[in-house]
Amino acid sequence: MSTAAQSGDPAGPTVSVPSIPEEQIVAICETYANDRHRMLDILREVQDRFRWISPKVMETVARQTGLSRIEVEGVASFYSFLSQTPKGRVTIRLCDDIVDRFAGLAEVAGIFEQELGIGMGETSGDGAFSLEYTPCIGLCDQAPAAMVNDVVVTSLTPERARQWAQALKAGTPPEEIVSERFSELTPHARATEQVENNIRHAGAVLLGPVPDSAGLKKALDMAPAQIIDTIEASGLRGCGGAGFTTGRKWRFAASEPAEKRYVLCNADEGEPGTFKDRVLLTERPHLLVEGMTIAARAVGAREGIIYLRGEYVYLRELIEEVLADRRARGLLGANILGIDGFDFDLRVQMGAGAYICGEEGALISSCEGLPGEPKTRPPFPVNRGYLGFPTVVNNVETFCHAARILDRGAQWFFDMGEEGSHGTKLFSVSGDCLNPGIYELPYGLEVRELLEMVGGEDAAAVQVGGPSGTMIARDSFHRRLTFDDLATGGAVIVFSGERNVLEIVEYYMSFFVHESCGYCTPCRVGNVFLQKAIGKFRKGLANPEDIDYLKDLSGTIIETSRCGLGMTSPNPILTTLENFPLVYSAMVKPSKDRIRATFDIQSAIEGARKLAKRRSYIYDRDFSK
Amino acid sequence: MSDQDITFTIDGVEITAKPGQTIMEAADEAGIYIPRLCDHEGLRHQGGCRVCTVKANGRSVAACTQPAAAGIAVENENTHVNKMRRDLVEMLFHEGNHLCPICEASGNCELQAMAYRLEMVDPTRFPYLEPCRAVDASHPDIALDTNRCISCGRCIRASKDVDGKGVFGYVGRGIHRRVAVNGEDLAHTDADAADHAMSDEVCPVGCIIRKRVGFVTPIGEREFDKGLIGYEIEGKRRG
Numbered sequence: 001m002s003t004a005a006q007s008g009d010p011a012g013p014t015v016s017v018p019s020i021p022e023e024q025i026v027a028i029c030e031t032y033a034n035d036r037h038r039m040l041d042i043l044r045e046v047q048d049r050f051r052w053i054s055p056k057v058m059e060t061v062a063r064q065t066g067l068s069r070i071e072v073e074g075v076a077s078f079y080s081f082l083s084q085t086p087k088g089r090v091t092i093r094l095c096d097d098i099v100d101r102f103a104g105l106a107e108v109a110g111i112f113e114q115e116l117g118i119g120m121g122e123t124s125g126d127g128a129f130s131l132e133y134t135p136c137i138g139l140c141d142q143a144p145a146a147m148v149n150d151v152v153v154t155s156l157t158p159e160r161a162r163q164w165a166q167a168l169k170a171g172t173p174p175e176e177i178v179s180e181r182f183s184e185l186t187p188h189a190r191a192t193e194q195v196e197n198n199i200r201h202a203g204a205v206l207l208g209p210v211p212d213s214a215g216l217k218k219a220l221d222m223a224p225a226q227i228i229d230t231i232e233a234s235g236l237r238g239c240g241g242a243g244f245t246t247g248r249k250w251r252f253a254a255s256e257p258a259e260k261r262y263v264l265c266n267a268d269e270g271e272p273g274t275f276k277d278r279v280l281l282t283e284r285p286h287l288l289v290e291g292m293t294i295a296a297r298a299v300g301a302r303e304g305i306i307y308l309r310g311e312y313v314y315l316r317e318l319i320e321e322v323l324a325d326r327r328a329r330g331l332l333g334a335n336i337l338g339i340d341g342f343d344f345d346l347r348v349q350m351g352a353g354a355y356i357c358g359e360e361g362a363l364i365s366s367c368e369g370l371p372g373e374p375k376t377r378p379p380f381p382v383n384r385g386y387l388g389f390p391t392v393v394n395n396v397e398t399f400c401h402a403a404r405i406l407d408r409g410a411q412w413f414f415d416m417g418e419e420g421s422h423g424t425k426l427f428s429v430s431g432d433c434l435n436p437g438i439y440e441l442p443y444g445l446e447v448r449e450l451l452e453m454v455g456g457e458d459a460a461a462v463q464v465g466g467p468s469g470t471m472i473a474r475d476s477f478h479r480r481l482t483f484d485d486l487a488t489g490g491a492v493i494v495f496s497g498e499r500n501v502l503e504i505v506e507y508y509m510s511f512f513v514h515e516s517c518g519y520c521t522p523c524r525v526g527n528v529f530l531q532k533a534i535g536k537f538r539k540g541l542a543n544p545e546d547i548d549y550l551k552d553l554s555g556t557i558i559e560t561s562r563c564g565l566g567m568t569s570p571n572p573i574l575t576t577l578e579n580f581p582l583v584y585s586a587m588v589k590p591s592k593d594r595i596r597a598t599f600d601i602q603s604a605i606e607g608a609r610k611l612a613k614r615r616s617y618i619y620d621r622d623f624s625k
Numbered sequence: 626m627s628d629q630d631i632t633f634t635i636d637g638v639e640i641t642a643k644p645g646q647t648i649m650e651a652a653d654e655a656g657i658y659i660p661r662l663c664d665h666e667g668l669r670h671q672g673g674c675r676v677c678t679v680k681a682n683g684r685s686v687a688a689c690t691q692p693a694a695a696g697i698a699v700e701n702e703n704t705h706v707n708k709m710r711r712d713l714v715e716m717l718f719h720e721g722n723h724l725c726p727i728c729e730a731s732g733n734c735e736l737q738a739m740a741y742r743l744e745m746v747d748p749t750r751f752p753y754l755e756p757c758r759a760v761d762a763s764h765p766d767i768a769l770d771t772n773r774c775i776s777c778g779r780c781i782r783a784s785k786d787v788d789g790k791g792v793f794g795y796v797g798r799g800i801h802r803r804v805a806v807n808g809e810d811l812a813h814t815d816a817d818a819a820d821h822a823m824s825d826e827v828c829p830v831g832c833i834i835r836k837r838v839g840f841v842t843p844i845g846e847r848e849f850d851k852g853l854i855g856y857e858i859e860g861k862r863r864g
Binding site for chain 1: 670672673674675676678685687690692708709712713716717719720750751752754776791793794795796797798799800801802805806807808809
């Protein structure tokens with residue numbers, strides 16, 4: 001009798017799994033006060049300890065939190081890092097971003113498969129290992145990279161992959177493979193042991209010298225309204241991609257009558273090619289919390305949340321340590337810096353593998369213990385956000401900027417960059433260039449200038465702002481990195497002339513298909529159709545009319561989608577159609593006999609072959625043999 | 626019309642709305658039909674199918690969730706808006722397995738009726754996704770054929786908010802998101818044929834089927850044999 005059957009899970013997993021004592025699930029729920037809003041924490045903890053969310057677990061969690069099983073299942077089935085089948089004791093998640101693919105992912109994956117004796121997407125029979133792909137984990141500057149349980153491995157070569165696989169097979173805990181002295185290292189040293197920061201250019205605002213709590217101390221002498229005035233005067237705009245004016249966001253939240261307000265930090269950078277927040281979280285965590293504390297004072301919030309993407313779990317203890325340190329120093333908690341009534345504290349909310357949670361409303365849903373679905377707007381989060389209260393959601397970089405602006409003044413920040421795009425911006429550069437990494441630069445640089453800095457002069461294509469941004473060709477390298485020209489949350493991905501543009505586009509469409517929440521029709525279904533259409537182009541089965549089809553379908557998806565994901569998901573197609581038209585027209589050229597093979601009879605009859613369990617008399621020429 | 630009421634236009638016709646009303650609610654009262662599938666009278670608005678997309682001052686919004694605002698100019702019936710709606714309806718057809726001639730809901734089906742209203746008459750261009758979903762006939766009185774489900778979630782809201790039960794819910798993400806039941810199968814839930822969620826009006830397609838009542842109303846005498854979908858709302862205006 002299997003251990004799973006003893007625990008009352010007749011689903012009959014083929015993989016050996018420990019039994020899940022009900023009292024332990026109850027205890028986990030009680031750790032979170034049986035609060036349904038902490039559902040993601042509860043399920044993450046169950047997953048970590050028991051490696052899957054069994055039907056029985058869902059029933060227990062539902063009973064404890066006062067929900068129905070289907071509501072728990074709705075959450076458990078939404079997030080990629082939660083599993084409804086048993087996972088291995090060690091789960092290896094290889095990042096399959098296009099940058100990793102171009103950096104030799106296939107070979108690395110082959111080594112893991114060979115050494116562990118399982119294929120991608122499989123779990124070994126003894127329950128030791130699971131091997132799977134995952135979208136961008138924020139390490140494109142050191143690709144190929146992978147998560148191994150809660151640690152990350154970077155710059156994987158076939159040799160390095162083999163070493164890791166063999167050490168894991170020998171039973172070495174992943175942490176000890178990172179460093180034999182892992183347990184003695186500080187959280188910061190643990191992080192930098194795993195990941196290079198790759199700071200290539202430090203600017204004046206964020207990555208240069210930053211005095212401790214200078215901005216917060218100045219904020220104490222200011223009225224909340226003055227803080228907001230300062231942020232507004234600095235010209236600071238949101239650094240996550242959308243670029244909304246930060247001061248206005250704070251003003252809206254502050255002016256909404258409410259009994260409490262919240263400040264949330266979006267540390268869920270999931271846009272492929274973006275990894276700037278990773279470096280800020282590693283090197284400037286105090287500045288981030290300082291910025292959030294200032295925002296809390298400005299809008300009158302007493303509680304906050306840092307929503308940390310599941311892929312950055314290796315940074316969690318570093319952030320927790322910073323929070324504990326600040327509490328001990330009176331910079332967080334009750335009566336901050338001795339000011340009566342200035343109370344603010346925050347918690348870290350771990351994500352669990354869902355790009356959509358970087359969308360403001362979806363992030364709030366996720367913090368509330370729900371599937372990460374965007375919320376209907378209006379009401380906007382500044383009016384009714386987390387648990388229905390006015391909520392400020394800003395990106396990591398935005399909060400860091402805010403803290404520096406309070407210290408150095410609005411004018412100092414305003415004078416950098418240019419009209420409409422003030423201050424500096426962190427660019428995360430990856431792909432075919434000599435020096436991938438982080439560049440803090442004032443807004444307004446031409447793409448060409450950035451390419452010279454990063455050693456990417458041979459670029460044939462540059463993806464600015466990740467897949468939801470713009471892909472440009474050589475004839476557009478004079479375009480500038482500003483909100484008004486090429487807006488970006490920070491991702492700049494460089495592709496050389498050897499790369500196949502359509503391969504990149506197809507990958508990005510598969511990413512959006514994987515990450516759509518599925519709430520609305522156009523994004524859920526339309527993106528699948530776009531992905532299939534690009535596949536037709538790649539196979540050489542497309543017609544000239546298919547170019548119009550791509551544009552037409554993209555238009556409907558953009559105009560009818562419910563949130564930013566669907567409003568930008570066709571961009572890989574639309575911007576390459578515009579900037580690389582020859583790539584498409586080359587694939588739809590009429591053949592010499594003017595007949596286009598838009599229909600592949602062989603694949604069309606494949607299903608019939610399987611059903612009939614024989615080959616075709618007409619189309620299988622060698623049938624008689 | 627009270628002091629707080631606001632006015633705006635839909636396709637040039639002036640409409641009055643009470644404070645807090647959505648564009649669709651105001652339009653319904655005024656006898657102007659805005660196509661919809663996931664929205665249903667008496668249930669919370671969801672804004673998921675997007676078939677009710679209108680242009681409000683040139684910007685696309687879902688009429689079922691967008692509050693009416695004073696002075697806005699809403700475009701409802703025009704070639705462009707209806708073309709997008711038709712695309713969405715075609716997407717729903719291609720996402721599932723919708724074989725009208727053999728479906729019990731034919732003639733009562735809102736998806737089919739919407740296709741007629743939006744003149745989905747040309748051959749469609751989208752690929753068929755042809756999902757393969759098992760039929761759940763476990764319950765003595767109700768069968769579920771989710772091959773026909775369009776993920777509108779009306780049954781979810783009806784069961785939770787009207788019946789106070791929670792028989793249904795969404796699971797999964799993206800193209801794998803679907804309506805599922807609160808248990809191993811429908812027989813293991815507290816579903817009852819008398820639930821509002823199981824009534825003819827809640828499921829817009831032929832997914833929720835009550836056993837032993839199929840074809841009681843013959844084809845030719847069914848809901849949309851009487852008129853184009855939306856005729857009852859539009860009738861208020863003509864009347």
